Amino acid sequence: MLKSYLKIAWRNLRKQKVFAAVNVVGMSAALCAALLLSLTAYREWTFDNFHENGKDIYQLIGIEDTGGQLKTGASMSKPLAAAIQKEVPGVKHITFIAGYNVPVRYGANHYYLSTQLVDNDFLKMFTFPVKKGDKNNALQQLNQVVLTERAAGILFKDTEPVGKTVELNLSGKWQPFIVSAIASDIPDNSGIYFELLTRFENDPEYNATKNDWSASNYPLFVQLEPGTSKTSFEKNINTVVKKYYKGKIEDLQKDAVTGNNGKDVFYLEGIALKDFHLDANSTFYSGLNKFYPWLMIILATLIIGIAAINFINLSIARSFTRSGEIGLRKSLGAQNGQLMLQFWAEAFLLCCFALVLSLALMVFLLPYYNKMFGHHIALSIFRNIRVVTGTIGGFFLVTLLAGGYPAWRVAKLNILEVLKGKLGLGKSNGMRNGLIVIQFMVAVVLISCTSIIWQQLNFIQSAPLGYNTSQVISIPLDNATPSDITAMKNRLTEMPEVKSVSGSMLNLGLGKDGSSGNWTRGFTYKDRHVSTQYLAVDYNYAKTLDLKILSGRDFSREYGTDSSAVVVNEQMAKQLGVTDPVGLSFRMGDDEAPVHVIGLVKDYHFESLHKKIEPLTMTMNAPLNYIFVKVETSNPVASLKKIGATWKGINELAESDPSFLDENTQRLYRQEQRFSKIFMSGAVLAVIISCMGLFAIAVLVMAHRKKEIGIRKVLGASVSGIVLLLSKDFLRLVLVAVLIATPAAWYFMHRWLEGFEYHTSIHWWVFGIAGLMAVCIAFITVSLQSVKAALANPVKSLSRD
Known part of the structure; x- marks a missing residue:
């Protein structure tokens, strides 16, 4: 049948x-x-779901109350791991994870491999199958490395890799390591990615900070024993926090706002492995909003x-x-x-x-x-x-x-x-009309949202950031020695298009090396806790970036005392409780020498416009990771290539290319650009499909009203009058859709814009244009058939079929 x-x-x-x-x-x-x-949504939701112990693995994050504002940090101090293993029950495995792109040499050639420095428990916690070698002893020794199949193929081609010796450049010099195992290639839905593993103790800064509770540099992960709850673990671990961070807690309590949901001023929490991919607090956060997969489904x-x-x-x-x-x-x-x-x-x-x-x-x-x-x-x-x-x-x-x-x-x-x-x-006409309203309501919402997202992107691109983005080039100093950096600075000063050279520990925006970050420090000043972003810079930093100095001066080689000096921004001055902080002195740590303020710069956006400008303290007591070069030239692309080639000539291990700061700042808003494309594509598709349905409905309605149209023409009705008559019922439905869609679109975009500290305003004309577009599109769609019906010979319309 x-x-x-x-x-x-x-x-x-x-x-x-x-x-x-x-x-x-x-x-x-x-x-x-x-x-x-x-x-797309399914893939985002299933990241890291292949780990057999996934339900028991957590990343630790620290949360502190800095006077009413909660700050979250993913970096932990090295001695914390040993304290947890010793004093916290229910912990099965623990590991730090530090990611680098490391030059690896075998024979005459060197290659860059994505490297994770981990503890011995790493392969026991995470399910990355070992194809060759002993999984339990693969990272037993400090001079051992584990390669993925892809990395082994790059280095050794078709020869047996286990037992071979490779060289890694971890601290400016080549060191030998033995390949102990080969792991399967990492699945594409893994937030944790590597091509090479080696022990965390090989980190160049390990020995200097291994017993320092105040130095928090890398994320820490734990695997709980089966049956151990996250709640009981967090309760036990925060007992350890109160024991070892007593001084920090006392400082924070001086300015903390009471009633913080009954929680302490500083405590640790765990982020579940399944949330790594979409949780902004996780080290392996993808940059996607948690709502993104739901947006796909919607x-x-x-x-x-x-x-x-x-x-x-x-x-x-x-x-x-x-x-x-x-x-x-x-x-x-x-x-x-x-x-x-x-x-x-x-x-x-x-x-x-x-x-x-x-x-x-x-x-x-x-x-x-x-x-x-x-x-x-x-x-x-x-x-x-x-x-x-x-x-x-x-x-x-x-x-x-x-x-x-x-x-x-x-x-x-x-x-x-x-x-x-x-x-x-x-009776079905009522339902038909309701469904048409829903169709165009969706289309108007998508058109309105697309317009507002586009406006916000334009606002971001045109908003003054407080520093020069169009003429400043950022050079990542990956794997550079101090002599390489000195040689590069000397070569830059010889170029006629170069007007100023400086450097920084952190990049501005997101460079081609993909690195970003911040360094927050807290200390006590006049019996209150002060928290500030801390940034190491080089001479001429303000000059190179065109920062506006409001008081005092920038760092200068003419002053030998600048090694103990700092330059602060306006927000930091407010935190110190003064209008002009030049001349103030304070200690940023009990064991540190006092620093004195030599300059005050106007606030500038050293982070994205999602965040408000925070207090900033600039110093010169740390290694540089980036060189900033201010150029004046009619051919900026040629200057960029020239500077990049010069740097590669000096440092043969340089991996990442230089980039202009305006490129870096735009990379911060890739998610917004993605949203814009998605909404625009969705709006176009929704309008096209809606119009196809409207056109087909119009065809059937005109066929049903054929005799009526013939009678009206015989009685003298004009073509335009008939077209308007046949179209107005559909246009009325579209207008209803516009009226319903406008407040819905306003609400969605208002909530979205709240995610930016600095954003555009929602203008009424956006919804007016969106509604007018919908009405015009619907009118054109219906008119195509209305005109045809109005022009038809009334004799044929009135004749029997």
Whole structure:
């Protein structure tokens, strides 16, 4: 019987080519978009889910109350690990993880490998299978390294790697290491990535800070014993915190706001492994907002919903042309269930065509989708039984919803009304109109959101940051020796286009090396706790970046005492309780010598516009990681290439290329740029699918009102009058959609903009333009068919069919 229904369905669809084409094209486009978006969400949610001990692994984060503001830090002091192992029950394994790009040499060639410095427990905690070697003893010795299969292939080609000696450049000199094991290549849904593992004790700063409780440099991870709860672990670990951080807690208590949810002024919490990828406090945070996967699902649902609405409206409207068939079947004894199955079979057949077309379209578009949105979806994801099951289940649900309701409506028609030519579907007009409103409401929301996100991106690009971004080049000093840095500075001063050279411990924005970070220090000043961002810089820092000095001066070689001097910003001056801090002295640690303030600079955005400007203290007592070069030239690209080539000539181990600071600052907003592309693509697709459905509905409505149009023309109605008459009902629905969508879009964008300390305003005209666009698009869509109907010969319209 089902085979018979499918044959009949195929014949009916061949007779209704316009109806079938609109539904297949609209549904296939929607299914393709929904598949891509849903797979993206699934991938983001399943990061790090392959670790067998995942439910018991946590990253520790520290939270401190700095006078009413809670600050979170992911770096822990080295002696904390030993204290936890010794004094906290329920801890099975523990490891630090420090990531670097390290030059590795075997023979005459050197390669950069993504390296993680870890403790011996690392491979016991995380599920990274060892293919060759002993997993339990692979990191037993300090001179051992573990390579992935890919890294081993790069270094050794086809030779056996285990037992071979390679050289690593970890502290400016080559050191020998023995390959102890080969691990499988890291899955692409792993937040923790490496090509080489070696012991954490090989970190160049390890010996200097291994017993220093105040030096917090690297993230710390623990694996709890099965059955140990996160709550009990955090309670026990904070007992250790109170014991070893007593001085810090006392300082924080002087300015802390009481009633902080009953918690201490400084405490540790754990982030579960499953949350690493989407938690901004985790070291392995991807930069994606937690809402991002949900946004993918919401957009997928909206797009599928719009296509399903088209399907429902067109199926019901098309029933007007099938009254004879319906009446005949009912008079011959067809049961409601049989009619439902017949009409649903047609819907199922259409959806199957749409699914096949959508899968082919997805395969074709996947590389472009990944490139445009920065995703990494691969077709291999369909090997996962959950993905396949979810896809099939979602398809049947869509088919049931899109085809089931029209089939039910047609099947329950009264046989007498049908035989009289009255289908009784007039009540469905209300639902049809409601569904059209929903379609265009979604389209208007997406258009409005796209416009506001675009405005915010423009605001970010044009907002004054307080320093020169367009003429300053940032050079990462990866694997550079002090002599390399000195030689580079000397070469730069010889270039005519170079006007000033300085340096910093931290980059501004996000450079091509992908590194970012900050250094926060706290101390007591006049019986109150002071917290400040701490930045090591070189001479001429303010001059090179065009920072505005409000009082005092910048660091200068002419003053030998500048080694103990600091320059602060306005926010730091406020924290110190003065307008002009020049001349003040204070200690930043009990065992440190006092520093004196020599300059006050105007506040500048050394972090993204998501954050407000924090207190900043600049010093000269730390190694530099970046050189900043101010240039004046008519060909900045040529100058950038010239400086990059000069640096590679001096430091053959240099890996990352120089970049202008305006490039760096733009990289901070990749997520916003991604949101903009997603909303824009979603809005365009939603409008196209909505217009396809509106056009098809207009075709059927015009056909139904053919005689009315003929009579009006005979009585003298003008073409423009008829077009307006036929279009106004649809335009009224679009206007209702605009009125409903405007407050919804305003709410969503208001909440989104709250994530920025500095943002654009939401203007009323944004929603006006979005609404006008929707009305114009709908009018053009309907008018195409209205004009055709109005121009038709009334004689043909009034003649019998």
